[in-house]
Amino acid sequence: MGRLVPAVTRAFDILELFLEGDATLSAPDVTRKLQLPRTTVHELLTTLVARSYLATVPEQPGRYRLGVRAYQLGSRYAEQLDLAAEGGRVAREVAETCDETVHVAILEGTDVIYIAKVDSTHAVRMVSAAGRRLPAHCTSVGKMLLASLPADELDTRITGRDLVAMTPDSLTDPDELRAALAEIRGRGIAVEHRESNPDVSCVAAPVCDSAGRVVAALSISVPMIRWSEEREAELAELAAKGARDLSVRLGHRGGR
Numbered sequence: 001m002g003r004l005v006p007a008v009t010r011a012f013d014i015l016e017l018f019l020e021g022d023a024t025l026s027a028p029d030v031t032r033k034l035q036l037p038r039t040t041v042h043e044l045l046t047t048l049v050a051r052s053y054l055a056t057v058p059e060q061p062g063r064y065r066l067g068v069r070a071y072q073l074g075s076r077y078a079e080q081l082d083l084a085a086e087g088g089r090v091a092r093e094v095a096e097t098c099d100e101t102v103h104v105a106i107l108e109g110t111d112v113i114y115i116a117k118v119d120s121t122h123a124v125r126m127v128s129a130a131g132r133r134l135p136a137h138c139t140s141v142g143k144m145l146l147a148s149l150p151a152d153e154l155d156t157r158i159t160g161r162d163l164v165a166m167t168p169d170s171l172t173d174p175d176e177l178r179a180a181l182a183e184i185r186g187r188g189i190a191v192e193h194r195e196s197n198p199d200v201s202c203v204a205a206p207v208c209d210s211a212g213r214v215v216a217a218l219s220i221s222v223p224m225i226r227w228s229e230e231r232e233a234e235l236a237e238l239a240a241k242g243a244r245d246l247s248v249r250l251g252h253r254g255g256r
Contacts, residue, residue, distance in 0.1 A: 210251030
């Protein structure tokens, strides 16, 4: 683990002072509470105001309150909580229909994080857990989410990075990955065979929010002993329906 950056830590310490109940704080308040040099506090406050994490209080010169950026981050976090809750409900409905393991995942950097999971009742099933993080390029949910990124953002995320292999079938060549993602964009469905687990295949579909942005993906994972082309077609349709249902719950009204 890398070292903590002192300036960043102090900036967060200032923001977290507002969790104590104070609506506004002055520079002397911060200096006293955090035992920091006045010059350091001034520089940190100036930076936080410039980035809109804090705002000056017009009617109270020298005092600061939380800025719009803090609100935006909090709102974004709340949206993810709703996504996790609604994702769990839809995943349960899909799992009850197909009796296979269903996941809902989001993209963070070049990884996916599973925010909801419902198990199959079969004795042989995929072993995973909500909260687990995996390389996006090795999973159907991850490839679906990568395929949904604008080209420049995709390049930023994968250029110069090692694409690790989880199994012998994992895609590790960036050009091959880009070709696979282009196919996924055209089809609207992502499929992976043994790329994250040598005994499992998965199919995934995109989940959109009220603005039409792809914010998650829903997948169905099946042990290879129960996989076939016919089963893939059935599950692709079911995953797409589940993803549409979840999108509607998030306020999406079609169009993507």
